[in-house]
Structure formats: C-alpha cells, structure tokens
Amino acid sequence: MSAPEHLPDADNGLLRFLTCGSVDDGKSTLIGRLLYDTKAILADTLHAMARTSQKRGLDAVDLSLLTDGLQAEREQGITIDVAYRYFSTGTRKYIIADAPGHEQYTRNMVTAASSADLAVILIDARRGVLTQTKRHSTIAHLMGIPHLVVAVNKMDLVGYERAVFEKICADYRDFAAKVGIADVCFIPISALAGDMIVDRGERLGWYSGPTLLDLLETAVGAPAAHGAPFRFPVQYVCRPQRADDPLLHDYRGFMGRIESGEIAVGDAVTVLPAGRTTRIKDIQVAGVSQPLAIAEQSVTLLLEDDIDISRGDMIARSGALPQTRQAVRANLCWLSETPLDPRRRYLIRHTTRETQARLASIDSRLDIASLAHEAAAGLAMNDIAQVSFRLAQPIFADAYAENRATGAFIVIDAATNNTVGAGMVI
Amino acid sequence: MTTALLARPTLAHLDWLEAEAIHILREVAGQCANPALLFSGGKDSICLLRLAEKAFRPGRFPFPLLHIDTGHNYDEVIAFRDRRAAELGERLIVRTLADSMARGSVVLRTPDESRNKHQSVTLLEAIEEFEFDACIGGARRDEEKARAKERIFSFRDAFGQWDPKNQRPELWDLYNARAHRGENIRVFPISNWTELDVWQYIEREQLELPSIYFAHPRPVVRRNGLLQPVTPLTPARDGDRVETLSVRFRTVGDITCTAPVESAAAGVAAIIAETATTTITERGATRLDDQTSDASMEQRKKEGYF
Numbered sequence: 047m048s049a050p051e052h053l054p055d056a057d058n059g060l061l062r063f064l065t066c067g068s069v070d071d072g073k074s075t076l077i078g079r080l081l082y083d084t085k086a087i088l089a090d091t092l093h094a095m096a097r098t099s100q101k102r103g104l105d106a107v108d109l110s111l112l113t114d115g116l117q118a119e120r121e122q123g124i125t126i127d128v129a130y131r132y133f134s135t136g137t138r139k140y141i142i143a144d145a146p147g148h149e150q151y152t153r154n155m156v157t158a159a160s161s162a163d164l165a166v167i168l169i170d171a172r173r174g175v176l177t178q179t180k181r182h183s184t185i186a187h188l189m190g191i192p193h194l195v196v197a198v199n200k201m202d203l204v205g206y207e208r209a210v211f212e213k214i215c216a217d218y219r220d221f222a223a224k225v226g227i228a229d230v231c232f233i234p235i236s237a238l239a240g241d242m243i244v245d246r247g248e249r250l251g252w253y254s255g256p257t258l259l260d261l262l263e264t265a266v267g268a269p270a271a272h273g274a275p276f277r278f279p280v281q282y283v284c285r286p287q288r289a290d291d292p293l294l295h296d297y298r299g300f301m302g303r304i305e306s307g308e309i310a311v312g313d314a315v316t317v318l319p320a321g322r323t324t325r326i327k328d329i330q331v332a333g334v335s336q337p338l339a340i341a342e343q344s345v346t347l348l349l350e351d352d353i354d355i356s357r358g359d360m361i362a363r364s365g366a367l368p369q370t371r372q373a374v375r376a377n378l379c380w381l382s383e384t385p386l387d388p389r390r391r392y393l394i395r396h397t398t399r400e401t402q403a404r405l406a407s408i409d410s411r412l413d414i415a416s417l418a419h420e421a422a423a424g425l426a427m428n429d430i431a432q433v434s435f436r437l438a439q440p441i442f443a444d445a446y447a448e449n450r451a452t453g454a455f456i457v458i459d460a461a462t463n464n465t466v467g468a469g470m471v472i
Numbered sequence: 473m474t475t476a477l478l479a480r481p482t483l484a485h486l487d488w489l490e491a492e493a494i495h496i497l498r499e500v501a502g503q504c505a506n507p508a509l510l511f512s513g514g515k516d517s518i519c520l521l522r523l524a525e526k527a528f529r530p531g532r533f534p535f536p537l538l539h540i541d542t543g544h545n546y547d548e549v550i551a552f553r554d555r556r557a558a559e560l561g562e563r564l565i566v567r568t569l570a571d572s573m574a575r576g577s578v579v580l581r582t583p584d585e586s587r588n589k590h591q592s593v594t595l596l597e598a599i600e601e602f603e604f605d606a607c608i609g610g611a612r613r614d615e616e617k618a619r620a621k622e623r624i625f626s627f628r629d630a631f632g633q634w635d636p637k638n639q640r641p642e643l644w645d646l647y648n649a650r651a652h653r654g655e656n657i658r659v660f661p662i663s664n665w666t667e668l669d670v671w672q673y674i675e676r677e678q679l680e681l682p683s684i685y686f687a688h689p690r691p692v693v694r695r696n697g698l699l700q701p702v703t704p705l706t707p708a709r710d711g712d713r714v715e716t717l718s719v720r721f722r723t724v725g726d727i728t729c730t731a732p733v734e735s736a737a738a739g740v741a742a743i744i745a746e747t748a749t750t751t752i753t754e755r756g757a758t759r760l761d762d763q764t765s766d767a768s769m770e771q772r773k774k775e776g777y778f
C-alpha cells in the first residue's frame with residue numbers, strides 16, 4: 047500500500063513505533079484509523095476492503111482489514127508475525143510495527159520493539175489493565191523503548207466517562223511504578239469512531255491533552271543514539287588500491303554507521319580491540335568530505351594513522367570506551383521453537399562482530415504473568431531470562447539500558463543458522 | 473558542534489532511509505561471499521545503484537549486477553540498463569528467459585502468456601550457475617500486503633522458496649545472512665521506502681530514468697479499468713478501440729503485464745505531485761497479473777518469485 051503522503055514542508059525525520067494490545071482491543075482498527083484519517087489509504091485498497099467487508103456481511107468498511115496479511119493468518123483469523131506499515135503526515139514519516147496480541151507471541155513483540163522509538167499500548171476501556179497489558183508494558187520497558195503511550199480504547203462503549211479513564215490511568219501508574227516505568231502518557235480514544243486519534247472528536251471534551259497523532263508528531267526519535275558516546279562498528283574496509291590513481295593508492299576508508307554519538311574531524315578515537323589511538327582525518331559521505339557526522343548516518347572514516355582495522359572492530363571516542371567483555375550477563379528472549387540447549391554451539395552477533403558463545407548459566411527467568419524472577423533449568427520459546435555467556439572472542443559493549451545499539455546482540459544456532467535469541471547486555 | 477546538533481538533532485527522513493539502505497548493502501558485502509544486485513533498469517533498482525555508489529565508492533561494487541531478462545522489455549529500458557552499467561564500470565550479467573525456454577526449464581502454456589512468473593526459474597538457474605549466496609533487490613514493503621511482513625534479509629531454501637512461517641526474526645539492525653550451500657538470501661535495502669520516497673530520492677539525487685517513466689503519447693486500449701499498451705506483443709483485439717493517450721509507466725516490467733497510467737507528468741517534480749495525491753496503489757494500477765486474487769503475490773513468492 048503506497049501512501050499518498052503529503053509532501054514534507056519541514057522534514058521532522060522518521061519515527062518508528064509499535065502498537066500492542068490483547069486480541070480484540072482494537073489494534074488493527076487503530077492502525078486503520080491512523081492511515082485513514084491521515085489519508086494514507088488509497089482508492090483501490092479501500093475498494094478491496096469494502097468488497098471483503100461485504101463478503102463477511104459487515105455494513106461498514108472494516109478498517110482492521112487494512113492490516114490483514116498473509117494467507118495462513120487469514121485462515122486462522124489472527125496475525126502471527128510482525129508487519130510494517132507506512133504513513134506520512136507531511137512533517138514526519140512513520141513506520142508502524144504491527145505486533146500481534148496473542149500471548150504466545152512474546153517473540154514477535156520483542157522483534158517489533160527492538161527498533162521502535164515509541165510504543166502505543168492499547169487497553170479496552172471496559173476491561174482495564176489486564177495481565178496482558180502488564181506483559182506488553184514490561185517487554186516494552188525491557189526493550190528500552192523510550193516513550194510509552196497508553197491508549198484507552200473503546201471509550202464509546204463506556205459512555206466516554208472520564209472516571210473510567212482516570213481509574214485505568216491510576217491502576218496503570220501503580221503497576222508502572224513497581225516495574226520502574228517512568229515516562230508514560232495516557233490518551234482516551236475510540237479507534238472505531240476516530241476520537242482523539244487524528245481528530246479530537248466531540249465527545250471527549252473533558253480531556254485537554256494531545257491527540258495520539260500530536261504525540262507522535264512531537265516525540266523525539268532515538269534519543270539515546272544521540273546522547274551516548276561515539277560508537278562506530280566497522281562494517282567494511284574500502285581499499286581501492288588503484289595504481290592509476292595516486293590519490294586512491296593509499297586510500298583506506300573504514301565504512302560503517304555511527305550507532306551513537308557524533309564525531310568531528312580531528313577528534314581523538316580509539317580502535318578496539320587493538321587499543322590504538324588516532325585522530326579522525328576525514329569523514330566522507332558518498333565521497334564528499336564533511337566536518338562532522340551524527341548518529342544513524344552511514345559514513346566512511348579516514349584516520350590519521352595507519353592502523354590495521356577490519357570488519358568487526360570498533361572505533362570509539364577516546365576516554366569514553368565501551369567495555370571489552372568476554373563474559374556477558376544479559377537479558378535474553380528465546381525466539382526459537384527449539385529450546386535453548388547448553389550443549390549446542392551458538393554464535394553471538396553483536397554490532398558487526400560475530401563470535402562463538404557458550405551458555406555459562408541461566409540466572410533467573412522472568413515469569414511474565416507474575417513479573418517475578420524465578421529459578422529455571424532451561425529456556426523455551428517466548429521465555430525471557432537473565433543468563434550469562436562466555437565468548438570465544440571479546441565484544442565491545444555498553445549496557446543496553448545506556449546504549450541500545452551496542453548493548454544488543456542476537457544468538458544464532460550454528461547448526462541451523464537460525465536466529466534463536468535476542469540479548470540485551472546488563 | 474553542539475549547536476549544530478541542537479539545530480538538527482536527527483536526520484531528515486530521506487537521509488535516514490538512505491543511511492539505513494547503505495548500512496544494509498555494506499552488511500551484505502561484509503557477510504556474504506558472493507552476492508549479486510538485481511538491476512532491471514526500473515526506478516527502484518536505479519535507486520539501489522545510487523545507494524551502492526554511496527556505500528562503496530571510491531571502491532568498486534563488491535557484487536556484479538544481474539538482470540533476468542524476460543525478452544518482453546521495452547527497448548528504452550534495455551538500452552538504459554546497458555548504458556548505466558557501462559557508466560558505472562561495473563559488471564552486468566544478463567540471463568534470459570529464452571535460455572531457460574531453450575533448456576526446457578520454462579514451458580509456456582500459450583505463447584503470449586505473461587512471462588513475469590517464469591522469471592523465478594531463470595533467476596534460480598542464474599543463482600546456481602554463479603553460486604550467488606545473496607541477491608539484492610529493490611522490493612518495498614508498501615508495494616503489496618504480502619510484502620508487509622517480508623524481512624530485509626529474507627531466507628530462501630534450496631528451491632528458492634519463501635516460507636512465511638519460517639523466516640528469521642529480525643531485530644535491531646543485526647542482520648543474519650548466514651546460509652548453507654545452495655540456500656540463498658534475498659536482501660531488500662529499500663524495504664522501508666514508499667513509492668513517494670523513491671520519487672523524492674530520484675529528484676534529490678537527480679537520477680536519470682528510462683524515458684517511459686515520463687509522459688509520452690502511446691496507443692492504448694482500455695481493459696478492466698486499466699490501460700493496455702498496444703505493441704507487437706500485445707496487439708489490439710477485434711472490437712478494441714485504440715486511443716493515443718499521454719501516459720507514463722509507474723513500474724517497468726514485462727510488456728504483457730505492465731500497464732501505464734494516464735499522465736501529463738513530464739518530469740520528476742510533476743510525478744511527485746501526482747504521486748502525493750494519487751488514489752490508486754502502485755501495483756493495483758499497473759499490474760495486470762496481480763488482480764486475480766488478494767493472495768496472488770504471496771503465492772508467487774512461495775514459488776520463488778522475487
């Protein structure tokens with residue numbers, strides 16, 4: 047679905063967010079409503095939706111059909127994976143990760159949350175804060191999503207009562223305080239009627255806060271990436287060695303993306319694992335030199351000194367280095383149907399580095415229903431646990447809570463090559 | 473330094489998308505032994521080439537360009553393809569559906585059948601011939617419902633099949649391109665771009681496109697609400713009313729299944745203005761073969777379609 051996006055006047059970048067809720071809380075309707083009210087649904091898509099709604103005997107177009115995906119799911123009538131949707135308001139482009147609500151799909155939510163700057167947590171106004179709400183919030187918190195928005199949906203079914211909304215906010219705040227979630231916004235909405243999504247509607251006059259779209263428009267994207275010290279995992283080394291061009295003969299460019307912080311020509315940097323220090327000679331973006339570069343930019347760095355550097359090395363700001371670790375403690379979400387097996391060979395991919403890993407211990411497992419930490423002998427799909435790994439090669443990591451990019455790793459099963467775990471360094 | 477950051481703390485949306493795509497291309501280069509970039513002369517793959525320049529210059533591309541030619545392409549597109557590859561000084565490999573037909577691996581039920589879906593066979597044969605472990609393509613998630621869940625690094629088994637239930641979870645920007653011999657990874661660096669993003673990028677980068685992307689007079693007939701170009705491959709049928717309209721193509725592909733849209737847009741800016749207010753999704757407007765069923769793309773992907 048290509049969106050007839052409005053052309054950006056002032057480009058306020060891009061925001062990635064995720065929606066979560068239990069089945070039938072109205073997630074699909076909410077996304078449909080956002081796309082519809084920002085005019086991101088196109089005529090032929092609307093037409094197909096109308097046809098399907100009719101076939102199913104509905105009289106109005108079912109906005110939730112918009113986020114309907116694959117055949118297998120349609121047969122089962124549930125979403126079973128993460129789907130991505132796009133819309134733009136003219137000032138900002140949005141990527142929505144649509145994560146399913148079904149409780150066995152922790153792994154999908156973890157996947158969707160890993161790259162989100164904001165999470166919208168849906169609560170059915172009639173049902174209030176449920177175990178499921180707590181799970182989703184806990185995962186969002188654990189995954190380091192900077193902004194949480196609690197949207198109390200189906201306000202139309204509770205007569206748009208302020209007291210219902212406020213009771214739910216109070217309940218949620220109690221829970222949030224216990225798990226250490228600090229920054230939450232609450233909005234009463236009706237996804238079906240369109241109240242407080244893009245338009246304010248007429249029936250929630252007692253609420254004076256922002257609409258959902260207002261919040262999305264003003265949320266700061268990826269704040270951690272810009273606040274943390276400079277981290278540059280080397281992806282690829284460019285050595286053209288062109289004899290015909292003396293300028294290129296000695297060219298050695300270190301290519302990668304700035305995962306956090308910023309860098310300027312002349313800055314002192316340290317190369318890990320070598321530990322050698324040097325200065326930035328040049329920063330190139332598509333062959334054009336720039337005096338500085340910021341987080342999330344893909345650049346090529348040239349250094350003052352001739353240092354042997356290859357893929358997997360890390361260039362970091364001198365004096366603010368990540369920790370070199372050969373043993374890591376981490377929160378780990380198990381993603382695979384095959385349970386974790388300490389006898390198997392696993393690989394850990396952290397930034398651009400890959401190393402063999404051995405499970406040293408499972409320290410505790412999070413009971414996602416009671417939110418208690420308990421002892422565990424093994425890990426199955428959707429489990430979240432604190433574990434320790436020993437690594438064949440060191441990684442250069444920060445705590446995930448401080449730096450998502452250099453605190454995150456995936457676990458790969460060396461036999462199947464599948465991605466089986468998502469880890470966050472403690 | 474801090475003032476500059478305060479003034480512009482984050483990247484504009486196109487810069488962000490560009491940086492992400494470059495990061496993905498460099499991951500392919502870093503992780504895969506023998507990748508290829510699929511280049512059709514179409515606008516999405518033209519963007520890929522610019523992104524590859526930004527990712528790898530002053531070095532050479534760490535992959536050849538590969539075109540699977542159905543033999544049903546507009547001449548302008550093929551000429552453009554060859555010229556662009558030559559300008560870049562990169563290696564272009566062309567494998568044709570005709571080769572597969574000669575080998576007997578592609579059998580058309582009727583001579584004028586759409587060749588689009590048979591491309592997968594020729595692609596798999598090329599993958600086998602050159603032992604490519606990854607193919608980079610210009611598909612986007614916003615093109616089609618079934619693509620919304622596609623991974624950026626999409627795993628295909630030894631038969632080139634995509635199994636929606638057996639895709640690797642993709643977290644953060646940590647991509648897993650590991651594959652056993654014979655298996656293959658398809659990589660989509662512009663997954664997160666919309667059609668409008670592509671056009672805005674083309675404008676910003678002043679990318680040259682084959683002429684059929686811009687409004688030109690062309691004889692067409694109206695069929696099922698779409699315009700069908702009148703060509704030697706797709707002649708007018710009895711009773712058809714042939715009109716010459718000002719049209720442009722939104723995608724370039726097999727002549728028999730790619731429909732133009734009526735347009736007066738002679739330049740990129742005019743196309744952007746049209747795209748920003750368009751009321752038909754790209755594939756809905758232009759793919760004659762996607763109309764059959766809601767699930768047809770998903771079906772074809774399972775069969776190894778790109």
Ligand SMILES: Nc1nc2c(ncn2[C@@H]2O[C@H](COP(=O)(O)OP(=O)(O)O)[C@@H](O)[C@H]2O)c(=O)[nH]1
Nearest residue numbers: 069070071072073074075110199200236237238
């Ligand atoms: N009355 C009312 N019904 C709603 C609202 N939002 C969603 N629904 C209905 O709740 C049902 C489940 O919604 P859906 O979006 O499919 O939920 P999902 O499972 O979370 O994606 C559908 O019948 C919707 O029409 C709302 O704000 N008010």
